[in-house]
Amino acid sequence: MNNYKLTIQYDGARYKGWQRLGNTENTIQGKIENVLSEMVGRNIEIIGSSRTDAGVHALAQVANVKLIEKMAESEIQNYLNRYLPQDISVTDVCSVHDRFHARYNAKDKTYLYKIWNESYPNPFMRKHSLHVEKKLDVEKVREAADYFVGEHDFTAFSNAKSKKKSMVRHIYSIVIEEDAGFITIRIRGNGFLYNMVRKMVGTLIHVGLGEVQPDEIKTMLESNDRSLAGFADANGLYLENIGF
Template sequence: MKRNIRLLIEYDGGRYRGWQKQGKNADADTIQGRLEQVLSRMTGEDVQLIGSGRTDAGVHALGQVANFHTDCGMSCGEIRDYLTRYLPADIGILKVSDAGERFHSRLNAAEKTYCYRIAVPGVPHVFDRKYLWHFPEPLDMKKMEQAADFLTGRHDFKGFSSIKRTKKSTVRELYAIDIEKKEKEILISFTGNGFLHNMVRILTGTLVEIGCGRKQPEDVLTVLQTKDRQDAGMTAPPQGLFLVSVKY
Protein backbone atom coordinates (compact mmCIF):
# COMPACT_ATOMS: atom_id res chain seq x y z
CA MET A 1 0.00 0.00 0.00
CA LYS A 2 1.32 3.41 -0.95
CA ARG A 3 2.13 5.91 1.76
CA ASN A 4 0.21 9.17 1.92
CA ILE A 5 2.64 11.94 2.80
CA ARG A 6 1.41 15.29 4.15
CA LEU A 7 3.47 18.47 3.74
CA LEU A 8 3.19 21.79 5.53
CA ILE A 9 4.65 24.43 3.23
CA GLU A 10 5.50 28.11 3.26
CA TYR A 11 6.42 30.08 0.17
CA ASP A 12 7.03 33.50 -1.29
CA GLY A 13 4.80 33.56 -4.35
CA GLY A 14 6.33 36.71 -5.82
CA ARG A 15 8.03 35.05 -8.79
CA TYR A 16 5.55 32.26 -9.43
CA ARG A 17 2.38 32.01 -11.51
CA GLY A 18 0.48 30.73 -8.51
CA TRP A 19 0.15 27.31 -6.87
CA GLN A 20 -1.44 25.30 -9.67
CA LYS A 21 0.70 23.73 -12.36
CA GLN A 22 -0.07 25.25 -15.76
CA GLY A 23 1.14 22.38 -17.96
CA LYS A 24 4.11 20.06 -18.29
CA ASN A 25 6.33 22.75 -19.78
CA ALA A 26 5.66 25.30 -17.02
CA ASP A 27 6.63 23.30 -13.93
CA ALA A 28 9.23 25.79 -12.80
CA ASP A 29 6.72 28.67 -12.96
CA THR A 30 4.38 27.35 -10.25
CA ILE A 31 4.74 26.18 -6.65
CA GLN A 32 3.08 22.84 -7.36
CA GLY A 33 5.20 22.29 -10.45
CA ARG A 34 8.47 23.05 -8.69
CA LEU A 35 7.58 20.75 -5.78
CA GLU A 36 6.54 17.91 -8.10
CA GLN A 37 9.84 18.20 -9.96
CA VAL A 38 11.84 17.67 -6.79
CA LEU A 39 9.52 15.00 -5.36
CA SER A 40 9.58 13.00 -8.60
CA ARG A 41 13.36 13.13 -8.68
CA MET A 42 13.50 12.06 -5.03
CA THR A 43 11.10 9.09 -5.39
CA GLY A 44 11.75 8.04 -8.98
CA GLU A 45 7.98 8.21 -9.45
CA ASP A 46 5.59 10.51 -11.29
CA VAL A 47 4.38 12.37 -8.19
CA GLN A 48 1.02 14.13 -8.29
CA LEU A 49 0.86 16.71 -5.50
CA ILE A 50 -2.56 17.75 -4.13
CA GLY A 51 -2.80 21.19 -2.49
CA SER A 52 -5.42 22.39 -0.03
CA GLY A 53 -6.28 25.15 -2.50
CA ARG A 54 -4.92 27.30 -5.28
CA THR A 55 -3.17 30.56 -4.55
CA ASP A 56 -3.00 33.14 -7.34
CA ALA A 57 0.14 34.44 -9.00
CA GLY A 58 2.09 36.56 -6.53
CA VAL A 59 0.23 35.31 -3.44
CA HIS A 60 2.16 33.83 -0.52
CA ALA A 61 1.60 31.07 2.04
CA LEU A 62 2.62 30.63 5.64
CA GLY A 63 0.81 27.31 6.05
CA GLN A 64 -0.17 25.63 2.79
CA VAL A 65 -1.00 21.93 3.16
CA ALA A 66 -0.43 19.33 0.43
CA ASN A 67 -0.24 15.57 0.14
CA PHE A 68 1.06 12.94 -2.29
CA HIS A 69 1.11 9.14 -2.55
CA THR A 70 4.36 7.26 -2.88
CA ASP A 71 6.18 3.93 -2.40
CA CYS A 72 9.24 5.85 -1.19
CA GLY A 73 10.81 4.30 1.92
CA MET A 74 12.56 7.45 3.15
CA SER A 75 11.64 8.65 6.63
CA CYS A 76 9.68 11.88 7.04
CA GLY A 77 12.82 13.57 8.33
CA GLU A 78 14.81 12.40 5.30
CA ILE A 79 12.10 13.64 2.94
CA ARG A 80 12.13 17.04 4.62
CA ASP A 81 15.92 17.23 4.45
CA TYR A 82 15.91 16.30 0.75
CA LEU A 83 13.28 18.90 -0.10
CA THR A 84 15.07 21.56 1.92
CA ARG A 85 18.28 20.81 0.06
CA TYR A 86 16.88 20.87 -3.48
CA LEU A 87 13.99 23.36 -3.37
CA PRO A 88 14.68 27.05 -4.04
CA ALA A 89 15.02 29.30 -1.02
CA ASP A 90 11.55 30.83 -1.54
CA ILE A 91 9.79 27.49 -0.90
CA GLY A 92 10.17 25.99 2.57
CA ILE A 93 8.95 22.69 4.02
CA LEU A 94 7.90 23.22 7.63
CA LYS A 95 6.75 19.68 8.37
CA VAL A 96 6.51 16.24 6.74
CA SER A 97 4.27 13.54 8.21
CA ASP A 98 2.56 10.28 7.30
CA ALA A 99 -1.17 10.83 6.81
CA GLY A 100 -4.05 8.39 6.81
CA GLU A 101 -4.86 6.56 3.60
CA ARG A 102 -8.01 8.65 3.02
CA PHE A 103 -6.52 12.06 3.84
CA HIS A 104 -7.04 14.56 1.01
CA SER A 105 -5.61 18.03 1.60
CA ARG A 106 -8.32 19.81 -0.41
CA LEU A 107 -11.45 17.74 0.15
CA ASN A 108 -10.87 17.30 3.89
CA ALA A 109 -10.13 20.98 4.60
CA ALA A 110 -12.67 22.37 7.09
CA GLU A 111 -11.36 25.89 7.68
CA LYS A 112 -8.90 28.28 6.07
CA THR A 113 -7.48 31.59 7.24
CA TYR A 114 -6.06 34.24 4.93
CA CYS A 115 -4.44 37.50 5.96
CA TYR A 116 -4.09 40.64 3.88
CA ARG A 117 -1.50 43.30 4.74
CA ILE A 118 -2.00 46.97 3.90
CA ALA A 119 0.68 49.59 4.51
CA VAL A 120 -0.13 52.63 6.62
CA PRO A 121 0.67 55.58 4.31
CA GLY A 122 3.46 57.95 5.21
CA VAL A 123 5.41 55.35 7.21
CA PRO A 124 8.65 53.73 5.91
CA HIS A 125 8.31 50.03 4.98
CA VAL A 126 11.86 49.23 3.95
CA PHE A 127 11.94 45.50 4.71
CA ASP A 128 8.30 44.54 4.08
CA ARG A 129 7.61 46.78 1.09
CA LYS A 130 7.24 43.84 -1.33
CA TYR A 131 4.61 42.15 0.87
CA LEU A 132 2.20 45.06 1.42
CA TRP A 133 -0.45 46.89 -0.55
CA HIS A 134 0.73 50.49 -0.54
CA PHE A 135 -2.71 52.11 -0.69
CA PRO A 136 -2.14 55.89 -0.56
CA GLU A 137 -5.22 57.02 1.40
CA PRO A 138 -6.05 56.73 5.13
CA LEU A 139 -8.78 54.22 5.98
CA ASP A 140 -11.74 54.51 8.33
CA MET A 141 -11.49 51.38 10.45
CA LYS A 142 -14.99 51.69 11.94
CA LYS A 143 -16.68 51.70 8.54
CA MET A 144 -14.59 48.73 7.43
CA GLU A 145 -15.52 46.82 10.58
CA GLN A 146 -19.19 47.60 10.05
CA ALA A 147 -19.02 46.17 6.53
CA ALA A 148 -17.11 43.15 7.84
CA ASP A 149 -19.98 42.44 10.24
CA PHE A 150 -22.40 42.39 7.30
CA LEU A 151 -20.18 39.94 5.43
CA THR A 152 -19.65 37.51 8.29
CA GLY A 153 -21.84 34.42 8.12
CA ARG A 154 -23.20 32.13 5.41
CA HIS A 155 -23.82 33.93 2.10
CA ASP A 156 -23.63 33.51 -1.64
CA PHE A 157 -20.33 35.28 -2.38
CA LYS A 158 -20.50 35.02 -6.18
CA GLY A 159 -20.43 38.83 -6.47
CA PHE A 160 -17.16 38.86 -4.54
CA SER A 161 -15.42 36.46 -6.92
CA SER A 162 -14.09 36.45 -10.47
CA ILE A 163 -16.19 33.40 -11.35
CA LYS A 164 -18.44 34.12 -14.34
CA ARG A 165 -20.27 30.84 -14.78
CA THR A 166 -20.24 27.75 -12.62
CA LYS A 167 -22.52 24.84 -11.81
CA LYS A 168 -20.97 24.55 -8.37
CA SER A 169 -22.33 26.33 -5.33
CA THR A 170 -20.90 29.75 -4.60
CA VAL A 171 -22.23 29.75 -1.04
CA ARG A 172 -19.53 29.99 1.60
CA GLU A 173 -19.44 30.76 5.31
CA LEU A 174 -17.13 33.37 6.76
CA TYR A 175 -16.61 32.62 10.44
CA ALA A 176 -14.72 35.84 11.15
CA ILE A 177 -13.23 38.94 9.55
CA ASP A 178 -10.76 40.60 11.91
CA ILE A 179 -9.30 44.02 11.16
CA GLU A 180 -6.32 45.17 13.20
CA LYS A 181 -4.37 48.40 12.85
CA LYS A 182 -0.74 48.36 13.89
CA GLU A 183 1.86 51.09 13.81
CA LYS A 184 2.94 50.41 10.24
CA GLU A 185 0.21 48.27 8.69
CA ILE A 186 -3.41 47.18 8.73
CA LEU A 187 -4.09 43.44 8.89
CA ILE A 188 -7.35 41.97 7.61
CA SER A 189 -7.83 38.28 8.47
CA PHE A 190 -10.52 36.16 6.85
CA THR A 191 -11.48 32.76 8.31
CA GLY A 192 -14.05 30.59 6.60
CA ASN A 193 -14.97 27.15 5.37
CA GLY A 194 -13.78 27.92 1.85
CA PHE A 195 -13.09 30.73 -0.61
CA LEU A 196 -13.97 31.37 -4.25
CA HIS A 197 -11.47 32.47 -6.87
CA ASN A 198 -10.14 35.96 -5.98
CA MET A 199 -12.72 36.20 -3.17
CA VAL A 200 -10.32 37.42 -0.48
CA ARG A 201 -8.73 40.00 -2.78
CA ILE A 202 -12.12 41.36 -3.90
CA LEU A 203 -13.42 41.45 -0.32
CA THR A 204 -10.27 43.33 0.67
CA GLY A 205 -10.59 45.78 -2.21
CA THR A 206 -14.22 46.40 -1.30
CA LEU A 207 -13.39 47.01 2.36
CA VAL A 208 -10.64 49.43 1.33
CA GLU A 209 -13.03 51.37 -0.91
CA ILE A 210 -15.40 51.60 2.06
CA GLY A 211 -12.54 52.68 4.31
CA CYS A 212 -11.58 55.55 2.03
CA GLY A 213 -15.16 56.70 1.49
CA ARG A 214 -15.75 55.57 -2.10
CA LYS A 215 -18.39 53.11 -0.91
CA GLN A 216 -20.59 52.76 2.17
CA PRO A 217 -20.70 49.73 4.51
CA GLU A 218 -24.25 48.91 3.39
CA ASP A 219 -23.05 48.51 -0.19
CA VAL A 220 -21.79 45.01 0.59
CA LEU A 221 -25.40 43.96 1.22
CA THR A 222 -26.22 44.99 -2.34
CA VAL A 223 -23.44 42.75 -3.67
CA LEU A 224 -24.71 39.81 -1.62
CA GLN A 225 -28.17 40.39 -3.06
CA THR A 226 -27.31 41.03 -6.74
CA LYS A 227 -24.37 38.58 -6.86
CA ASP A 228 -22.90 40.92 -9.47
CA ARG A 229 -19.11 41.38 -9.51
CA GLN A 230 -19.56 44.91 -10.89
CA ASP A 231 -21.23 46.01 -7.66
CA ALA A 232 -18.22 45.03 -5.53
CA GLY A 233 -14.96 46.91 -5.13
CA MET A 234 -11.60 46.54 -6.83
CA THR A 235 -9.44 43.44 -6.68
CA ALA A 236 -6.60 44.05 -4.24
CA PRO A 237 -3.12 43.30 -5.64
CA PRO A 238 -1.67 39.85 -4.87
CA GLN A 239 1.49 40.75 -2.96
CA GLY A 240 -0.28 41.56 0.32
CA LEU A 241 -2.14 38.24 0.57
CA PHE A 242 -1.02 35.26 2.64
CA LEU A 243 -2.62 31.85 3.18
CA VAL A 244 -2.03 31.56 6.92
CA SER A 245 -3.42 28.15 7.91
CA VAL A 246 -5.65 25.24 6.96
CA LYS A 247 -7.54 23.21 9.55
CA TYR A 248 -8.97 19.71 9.20
Protein backbone atom coordinates (compact mmCIF):
# COMPACT_ATOMS: atom_id res chain seq x y z
CA MET A 1 0.00 0.00 0.00
CA ASN A 2 1.08 3.58 -0.69
CA ASN A 3 0.49 5.96 2.19
CA TYR A 4 0.08 9.68 1.50
CA LYS A 5 0.07 12.52 4.03
CA LEU A 6 -2.21 15.39 3.03
CA THR A 7 -1.96 18.91 4.48
CA ILE A 8 -5.28 20.70 4.18
CA GLN A 9 -6.47 24.27 4.65
CA TYR A 10 -10.16 25.10 4.93
CA ASP A 11 -12.65 27.82 5.63
CA GLY A 12 -15.00 25.89 7.94
CA ALA A 13 -17.84 28.48 7.82
CA ARG A 14 -20.28 26.41 5.74
CA TYR A 15 -19.35 22.91 6.96
CA LYS A 16 -20.62 20.65 9.73
CA GLY A 17 -17.01 20.10 10.77
CA TRP A 18 -14.25 17.71 9.72
CA GLN A 19 -15.75 14.31 10.49
CA ARG A 20 -17.96 12.53 7.95
CA LEU A 21 -21.38 11.83 9.48
CA GLY A 22 -23.15 8.92 7.78
CA ASN A 23 -24.25 10.11 4.36
CA THR A 24 -24.12 13.80 5.21
CA GLU A 25 -22.30 15.52 2.39
CA ASN A 26 -21.42 18.66 4.22
CA THR A 27 -18.22 17.72 6.05
CA ILE A 28 -14.64 18.36 5.04
CA GLN A 29 -13.65 14.70 5.39
CA GLY A 30 -16.63 13.76 3.22
CA LYS A 31 -15.74 16.27 0.49
CA ILE A 32 -12.14 15.02 0.30
CA GLU A 33 -13.14 11.33 0.37
CA ASN A 34 -15.62 11.93 -2.46
CA VAL A 35 -12.95 13.45 -4.70
CA LEU A 36 -10.39 10.73 -3.88
CA SER A 37 -13.03 8.04 -4.51
CA GLU A 38 -13.75 9.58 -7.93
CA MET A 39 -10.01 9.67 -8.62
CA VAL A 40 -9.42 5.93 -8.11
CA GLY A 41 -12.90 4.62 -8.91
CA ARG A 42 -13.76 3.05 -5.54
CA ASN A 43 -14.66 4.15 -2.00
CA ILE A 44 -11.75 5.72 -0.15
CA GLU A 45 -11.51 6.57 3.56
CA ILE A 46 -9.05 9.02 5.03
CA ILE A 47 -7.79 9.51 8.60
CA GLY A 48 -7.69 13.06 9.94
CA SER A 49 -5.52 14.29 12.84
CA SER A 50 -8.20 16.46 14.44
CA ARG A 51 -11.99 16.39 14.34
CA THR A 52 -12.62 20.10 14.03
CA ASP A 53 -16.15 21.25 14.95
CA ALA A 54 -18.75 22.84 12.70
CA GLY A 55 -17.57 26.31 11.66
CA VAL A 56 -13.96 25.80 12.79
CA HIS A 57 -11.22 26.59 10.24
CA ALA A 58 -7.86 24.94 9.54
CA LEU A 59 -4.57 26.35 8.32
CA ALA A 60 -2.87 22.95 8.32
CA GLN A 61 -5.07 19.97 9.12
CA VAL A 62 -3.29 16.68 8.40
CA ALA A 63 -4.80 13.46 7.05
CA ASN A 64 -3.44 10.27 5.58
CA VAL A 65 -4.82 8.02 2.87
CA LYS A 66 -3.72 4.57 1.75
CA LEU A 67 -3.95 3.76 -1.94
CA ILE A 68 -3.12 0.65 -3.95
CA GLU A 69 -2.04 2.99 -6.73
CA LYS A 70 1.43 4.50 -6.83
CA MET A 71 0.77 8.07 -7.87
CA ALA A 72 2.91 11.21 -8.04
CA GLU A 73 2.33 13.50 -5.07
CA SER A 74 1.65 16.47 -7.36
CA GLU A 75 -0.87 14.42 -9.36
CA ILE A 76 -2.93 13.74 -6.21
CA GLN A 77 -2.65 17.36 -5.07
CA ASN A 78 -3.67 18.78 -8.45
CA TYR A 79 -6.61 16.39 -8.78
CA LEU A 80 -7.90 17.33 -5.33
CA ASN A 81 -7.52 21.07 -5.87
CA ARG A 82 -9.25 20.84 -9.24
CA TYR A 83 -12.36 19.09 -7.88
CA LEU A 84 -12.62 20.26 -4.26
CA PRO A 85 -14.82 23.28 -3.45
CA GLN A 86 -12.86 26.56 -3.30
CA ASP A 87 -13.06 26.75 0.50
CA ILE A 88 -10.93 23.59 0.87
CA SER A 89 -7.34 23.57 -0.39
CA VAL A 90 -4.69 20.85 -0.31
CA THR A 91 -1.44 22.69 0.35
CA ASP A 92 0.83 19.63 0.34
CA VAL A 93 0.85 15.90 -0.50
CA CYS A 94 3.75 13.80 0.70
CA SER A 95 4.49 10.09 0.36
CA VAL A 96 5.05 8.67 3.88
CA HIS A 97 5.94 5.41 5.62
CA ASP A 98 3.27 2.70 5.55
CA ARG A 99 2.81 2.98 9.34
CA PHE A 100 2.22 6.75 9.44
CA HIS A 101 -1.17 7.41 11.08
CA ALA A 102 -2.42 11.02 11.13
CA ARG A 103 -4.25 10.62 14.45
CA TYR A 104 -2.10 8.20 16.45
CA ASN A 105 1.21 9.81 15.46
CA ALA A 106 0.15 13.38 16.24
CA LYS A 107 2.39 14.54 19.13
CA ASP A 108 1.18 18.09 19.58
CA LYS A 109 -1.45 20.42 18.21
CA THR A 110 -1.63 24.19 17.95
CA TYR A 111 -4.90 26.08 17.82
CA LEU A 112 -5.19 29.76 17.04
CA TYR A 113 -8.09 31.99 18.09
CA LYS A 114 -8.65 35.39 16.46
CA ILE A 115 -10.52 38.15 18.28
CA TRP A 116 -11.37 41.41 16.49
CA ASN A 117 -11.18 43.89 19.35
CA GLU A 118 -12.41 47.20 17.90
CA SER A 119 -15.69 49.05 18.53
CA TYR A 120 -16.67 48.72 14.84
CA PRO A 121 -17.06 45.41 12.94
CA ASN A 122 -14.44 44.06 10.51
CA PRO A 123 -16.25 43.34 7.19
CA PHE A 124 -13.51 41.01 5.92
CA MET A 125 -13.17 38.88 9.05
CA ARG A 126 -16.80 38.61 10.13
CA LYS A 127 -16.84 34.81 9.63
CA HIS A 128 -13.19 34.32 10.57
CA SER A 129 -12.87 36.03 13.94
CA LEU A 130 -14.93 36.81 17.03
CA HIS A 131 -15.91 40.45 17.37
CA VAL A 132 -15.50 41.73 20.95
CA GLU A 133 -16.42 45.44 21.01
CA LYS A 134 -15.20 46.29 24.51
CA LYS A 135 -11.41 46.56 24.89
CA LEU A 136 -9.93 43.48 26.55
CA ASP A 137 -7.32 43.84 29.29
CA VAL A 138 -4.63 41.81 27.54
CA GLU A 139 -2.27 41.77 30.53
CA LYS A 140 -4.98 40.14 32.65
CA VAL A 141 -5.70 37.64 29.85
CA ARG A 142 -1.98 36.70 29.79
CA GLU A 143 -1.94 36.33 33.56
CA ALA A 144 -4.99 34.05 33.45
CA ALA A 145 -3.62 32.00 30.54
CA ASP A 146 -0.55 31.07 32.60
CA TYR A 147 -2.79 29.01 34.91
CA PHE A 148 -3.70 26.73 31.99
CA VAL A 149 -0.07 25.94 31.11
CA GLY A 150 1.19 22.57 32.37
CA GLU A 151 -0.56 19.26 32.99
CA HIS A 152 -4.12 19.54 34.30
CA ASP A 153 -7.42 17.69 34.42
CA PHE A 154 -9.47 19.75 31.94
CA THR A 155 -12.90 18.33 32.83
CA ALA A 156 -14.16 21.84 33.71
CA PHE A 157 -13.06 23.09 30.29
CA SER A 158 -14.55 20.44 28.05
CA ASN A 159 -17.81 18.94 26.85
CA ALA A 160 -16.25 15.51 26.28
CA LYS A 161 -18.87 12.80 26.75
CA SER A 162 -16.90 9.75 27.81
CA LYS A 163 -15.89 9.75 31.46
CA LYS A 164 -13.82 6.61 31.08
CA LYS A 165 -11.02 8.30 29.16
CA SER A 166 -8.46 10.54 30.81
CA MET A 167 -9.32 14.23 30.99
CA VAL A 168 -5.69 15.13 31.65
CA ARG A 169 -3.95 17.15 28.95
CA HIS A 170 -0.63 18.97 28.83
CA ILE A 171 -0.66 22.59 27.61
CA TYR A 172 2.86 23.50 26.48
CA SER A 173 2.32 27.18 25.80
CA ILE A 174 -0.23 29.95 25.33
CA VAL A 175 0.97 32.99 23.41
CA ILE A 176 -1.21 36.10 23.21
CA GLU A 177 -0.43 38.80 20.67
CA GLU A 178 -1.97 42.13 19.66
CA ASP A 179 -1.76 43.23 16.04
CA ALA A 180 -3.71 45.91 14.15
CA GLY A 181 -6.99 45.53 16.02
CA PHE A 182 -6.72 41.76 16.50
CA ILE A 183 -5.89 39.78 19.60
CA THR A 184 -4.69 36.27 18.77
CA ILE A 185 -4.49 33.47 21.30
CA ARG A 186 -2.24 30.57 20.24
CA ILE A 187 -2.50 27.39 22.35
CA ARG A 188 -0.14 24.44 21.93
CA GLY A 189 -0.69 21.16 23.76
CA ASN A 190 -0.36 17.39 23.50
CA GLY A 191 -4.07 17.12 22.76
CA PHE A 192 -7.41 18.78 23.34
CA LEU A 193 -10.74 17.50 24.67
CA TYR A 194 -14.03 18.18 22.89
CA ASN A 195 -14.71 21.98 22.95
CA MET A 196 -11.65 22.54 25.16
CA VAL A 197 -10.10 25.42 23.21
CA ARG A 198 -13.43 27.23 22.87
CA LYS A 199 -14.14 26.91 26.62
CA MET A 200 -10.62 28.08 27.52
CA VAL A 201 -10.80 31.07 25.16
CA GLY A 202 -14.37 31.93 26.23
CA THR A 203 -13.17 32.07 29.83
CA LEU A 204 -10.11 34.15 28.90
CA ILE A 205 -12.45 36.65 27.23
CA HIS A 206 -14.46 36.89 30.48
CA VAL A 207 -11.15 37.67 32.22
CA GLY A 208 -10.27 40.32 29.63
CA LEU A 209 -13.67 41.97 30.19
CA GLY A 210 -13.06 42.04 33.97
CA GLU A 211 -15.89 39.58 34.72
CA VAL A 212 -13.54 36.86 36.02
CA GLN A 213 -10.28 37.35 37.93
CA PRO A 214 -7.13 35.66 36.51
CA ASP A 215 -6.58 33.43 39.57
CA GLU A 216 -10.13 32.06 39.32
CA ILE A 217 -8.82 29.86 36.44
CA LYS A 218 -6.98 27.79 39.08
CA THR A 219 -10.17 27.27 41.11
CA MET A 220 -12.15 26.40 37.99
CA LEU A 221 -9.59 23.78 36.90
CA GLU A 222 -9.65 22.18 40.35
CA SER A 223 -13.47 22.22 40.59
CA ASN A 224 -14.15 19.88 37.63
CA ASP A 225 -17.38 21.90 37.39
CA ARG A 226 -18.44 22.36 33.76
CA SER A 227 -20.86 25.19 34.44
CA LEU A 228 -18.17 27.78 35.21
CA ALA A 229 -16.27 28.18 31.95
CA GLY A 230 -17.14 30.51 29.08
CA PHE A 231 -17.61 29.34 25.49
CA ALA A 232 -16.26 31.16 22.43
CA ASP A 233 -17.81 31.00 18.97
CA ALA A 234 -16.41 28.58 16.34
CA ASN A 235 -15.90 31.45 13.83
CA GLY A 236 -12.63 32.61 15.42
CA LEU A 237 -10.97 29.19 15.80
CA TYR A 238 -8.27 27.76 13.53
CA LEU A 239 -6.39 24.47 13.74
CA GLU A 240 -2.94 25.87 12.98
CA ASN A 241 -0.45 23.05 13.21
CA ILE A 242 -0.02 19.34 13.99
CA GLY A 243 3.39 18.17 15.20
CA PHE A 244 4.51 14.58 14.56
